[in-house]
Structures are given as C-alpha cells and as structure tokens.
Amino acid sequence: MTKAAVLGAGSWGTAFAKVLADAGTDVTIWARRAEVAQAIGERHQNPGYLPGVVLPASLKATTDHRVALDGVDFAVLAVPSQSLRANLESWRDDIGSGTTLLSLAKGIESGTLMRMSQVIGQVTGADQHRVAVLSGPNLAREIAEGQPAATVIACPDSTRALEIQKACATGYFRPYTNTDVIGCEIGGACKNVIALACGMAAGVGLGENTVATIITRGLAEIIRLGVALGAMPTTLAGLAGVGDLVATCSSPLSRNRTFGERLGRGESLESAQEATHGQVAEGVKSCTSVRALAASYDVEMPLTDAVHRVCHEGMSVHDAIGLLLGRRIKPE
Incomplete structure (x- = not known):
C-alpha cells in the first residue's frame, strides 16, 4: 500500500x-x-x-x-x-x-x-x-x-x-x-491575484461583464508571464490555468474572491483578514511577488499591479478601476 x-x-x-x-x-x-x-x-x-x-x-x-x-x-x-x-x-x-x-x-x-x-x-x-x-x-x-x-x-x-x-x-x-511544473505553478500563483481583483469589482457593485473581463484579461497576464518563464500555453489553457482561474474567481468558497469583495466594500486589509478567521488569502502577499517577478522578465501585468496598489499602497478600489480603464486602447 x-x-x-x-x-x-x-x-x-x-x-x-x-x-x-x-x-x-x-x-x-x-x-x-x-x-x-x-x-x-x-x-x-x-x-x-x-x-x-x-x-x-x-x-x-x-x-x-x-x-x-x-x-x-x-x-x-x-x-x-x-x-x-x-x-x-x-x-x-x-x-x-x-x-x-x-x-x-x-x-x-x-x-x-x-x-x-x-x-x-x-x-x-x-x-x-x-x-x-x-x-x-x-x-x-x-x-x-x-x-x-x-x-x-x-x-x-x-x-x-x-x-x-x-x-x-x-x-x-x-x-x-x-x-509542465512551471505552467502549473504560475497558473496557481497568479489566479489568486486575479480572484482578488474579481472580488473587488463585485464588492463595489460591478456586474458579470466586468468580472468576465477581469478573468479573461487576467488569463492573458498569466499566459504572458508563464510563457516568459518557459511554461507551455496549453497548460494554462487547461485545468491548472483556466480551470483554476474560473473556480477561484467565481466561487464564494474562494478566500481570495471573498477577501477582495470585502476590500471592494471598503473594509481595511486588517478587518478583511479578521473576517476570514485567520485563513490565508494567498493573493494578498502573492500580488507583490508576482508583480516583481513579472517586472524582472519585463512582462506587463496591469491587473496584478492594481491589486498590489490596493492591498499595499493604499489605493482605493475605485481609483484602481479608473487606472485600468484609463490605459491606452489597443488590439486584443
């Protein structure tokens, strides 16, 4: 056995x-x-x-x-x-x-x-x-x-x-x-950050179009970083990428999604942490390290950057959304 x-x-x-x-x-x-x-x-x-x-x-x-x-x-x-x-x-x-x-x-x-x-x-x-x-x-x-x-x-x-x-x-x-260990790990680390962003959007009252947009553009960020590190795009299109991302961004059972919602409703980082009864929302810490890893490979990750600013630099969720919407328009 x-x-x-x-x-x-x-x-x-x-x-x-x-x-x-x-x-x-x-x-x-x-x-x-x-x-x-x-x-x-x-x-x-x-x-x-x-x-x-x-x-x-x-x-x-x-x-x-x-x-x-x-x-x-x-x-x-x-x-x-x-x-x-x-x-x-x-x-x-x-x-x-x-x-x-x-x-x-x-x-x-x-x-x-x-x-x-x-x-x-x-x-x-x-x-x-x-x-x-x-x-x-x-x-x-x-x-x-x-x-x-x-x-x-x-x-x-x-x-x-x-x-x-x-x-x-x-x-x-x-x-x-x-x-593909790299692909599985990058998908798993980054999806928590995108789930925080989805929760924040839901917390300020934004709807499914916004959440779907965040998931889709979040996936684009994850693939860019994963490929830069040597991951296979097919891994990130599968269970360890899209599958994990959708579940974590959509479910009320997701600590990261729920934590983001609390931040979107105006709660502080400390009060949101207390409300999760000490269970870790991994994306709160990972957003900073993922952001730094992306920068070291010259990979653009605007959603990850916005989550970091909300969690660690005092930016409001409304301002973060405005920052994202204010980015230059370009082909998908």
Missing part, C-alpha cells in the same frame, strides 16, 4: 488527505495544533476548517512531523506558500532520500521570487525530478464533500506523477498528469 504524509491541516490539506484515504492510501496528516490533530484522529473531523465534513476513520493525525514522515512514499506539503521555507527547514532532516515531494502551495516566495518547487529543491536539496506540484479547480469544501473535480499533477518524472495519480484517484476526484 502506498504511504503518504500530508504536512498541514488547513482546509485544502485536510481535504486532500481525505481524498488520499478514500483512494486507499495509508495517510497521516500533521497538524501544528494538538486540538486539530485530536479532532481529526479521534472524532474524524476538522471543525475549524471543514465543519460538518466526516473524515475517513483510516485517516491518522499527529503533531509530530517525524511520525507522519516515517517510511512514506511521498510527502504532501500543504502549508501556505510564504511559510513553506521555514517549515521545510524543520522537516528536511526527516524526509527520506527517495521520498517524492508534492506541493499544494500556490504562490511566489517574497524576496527570492522563487516558485514553490524551487524553494523545495533549495531547502531540501532534492533533485527537481523528485518534486511534483498539484493544481487545478480544487475548492477544498466541495472536494471534501465528494463533489466531482479534476486536477493536474505536474512532475518532470512521469513515473512519480503516475504514482501520485494512482494514490489520489477516486470516484469523485480525477487527477491528470503533466510535465
């Missing part, structure tokens, strides 16, 4: 651990807080993140990462992107030399402007062929409820990708494989 550790017991980490267990994988989830591990292991629930969802009895939980990582075939990294490095530094000595590392984190690291697979490689010393990423239209709540969804597992080593695919394929969760 395949054995896996899921390091991180937030919404998506817990939902993916449930998928693995439902697929017949022997899985242990690591939680930072003892009460979360106890709720998962003893009561088969994670009420702080997925209230009302019954977790498989086979899903084990611990607060000791060494217990979770003991003898696993692959380790699932399910912590926020900006805390991945610090967590990995405390885990790396207990990760087996042949263990596949699967990243669920979506973001560009602040300061270094590294993608998550690059952070993993730098901290652990793992060859990039041991590093995989998972991305797609994967709203945690819906998947935890067993609603049909698909995803992409990208890894330079197709054998490892196939092993992960088999370990998480269920009647409701359909994983596809890919070798």
Whole structure:
C-alpha cells in the first residue's frame, strides 16, 4: 500500500488527505495544533476548517512531523506558500532520500521570487525530478464533500506523477498528469491575484461583464508571464490555468474572491483578514511577488499591479478601476 504524509491541516490539506484515504492510501496528516490533530484522529473531523465534513476513520493525525514522515512514499506539503521555507527547514532532516515531494502551495516566495518547487529543491536539496506540484479547480469544501473535480499533477518524472495519480484517484476526484511544473505553478500563483481583483469589482457593485473581463484579461497576464518563464500555453489553457482561474474567481468558497469583495466594500486589509478567521488569502502577499517577478522578465501585468496598489499602497478600489480603464486602447 502506498504511504503518504500530508504536512498541514488547513482546509485544502485536510481535504486532500481525505481524498488520499478514500483512494486507499495509508495517510497521516500533521497538524501544528494538538486540538486539530485530536479532532481529526479521534472524532474524524476538522471543525475549524471543514465543519460538518466526516473524515475517513483510516485517516491518522499527529503533531509530530517525524511520525507522519516515517517510511512514506511521498510527502504532501500543504502549508501556505510564504511559510513553506521555514517549515521545510524543520522537516528536511526527516524526509527520506527517495521520498517524492508534492506541493499544494500556490504562490511566489517574497524576496527570492522563487516558485514553490524551487524553494523545495533549495531547502531540501532534492533533485527537481523528485518534486511534483498539484493544481487545478480544487475548492477544498466541495472536494471534501465528494463533489466531482479534476486536477493536474505536474512532475518532470512521469513515473512519480503516475504514482501520485494512482494514490489520489477516486470516484469523485480525477487527477491528470503533466510535465509542465512551471505552467502549473504560475497558473496557481497568479489566479489568486486575479480572484482578488474579481472580488473587488463585485464588492463595489460591478456586474458579470466586468468580472468576465477581469478573468479573461487576467488569463492573458498569466499566459504572458508563464510563457516568459518557459511554461507551455496549453497548460494554462487547461485545468491548472483556466480551470483554476474560473473556480477561484467565481466561487464564494474562494478566500481570495471573498477577501477582495470585502476590500471592494471598503473594509481595511486588517478587518478583511479578521473576517476570514485567520485563513490565508494567498493573493494578498502573492500580488507583490508576482508583480516583481513579472517586472524582472519585463512582462506587463496591469491587473496584478492594481491589486498590489490596493492591498499595499493604499489605493482605493475605485481609483484602481479608473487606472485600468484609463490605459491606452489597443488590439486584443
């Protein structure tokens, strides 16, 4: 039987651990807080993140990462992107030399402007062929409820990708494989920023035409950056690009969309954060690092720039919209 550790017991980490267990994988989830591990292991629930969802009895939980990582075939990294490095530094000595590392984190690291697979490689010393990423239209709540969804597992080593695919394929969760790690990571990082923009537009009362425009032009930004970094456009036209973008920009279950709506209604960054009960809206931090990464490749990303200005430079949502509408007209 395949054995896996899921390091991180937030919404998506817990939902993916449930998928693995439902697929017949022997899985242990690591939680930072003892009460979360106890709720998962003893009561088969994670009420702080997925209230009302019954977790498989086979899903084990611990607060000791060494217990979770003991003898696993692959380790699932399910912590926020900006805390991945610090967590990995405390885990790396207990990760087996042949263990596949699967990243669920979506973001560009602040300061270094590294993608998550690059952070993993730098901290652990793992060859990039041991590093995989998972991305797609994967709203945690819906998947935890067993609603049909698909995803992409990208890894330079197709054998490892196939092993992960088999370990998480269920009647409701359909994983596809890919070798385009860059495309999957850029799609996953940038869609959170565009979802913030969609939420902001909805928050000020703008309608579906505006949201559709933001999604479409946001996709153009994502493709420009992805291609500049070496991604395949077809990846960004698929589940890890368009699929993830549409789900994150459209659903009230999306933290980034909901966070953006609060900003659009005039709430401060701090009050919007409090309203999400401490759950991270990754796009708030990623907008700055994505913007800087784009600038380093001379790629224009006006929507990303506008989101950064609202979140970190005090620009109002109305002014940001005016700035975007005031850009020169040109062919699509």
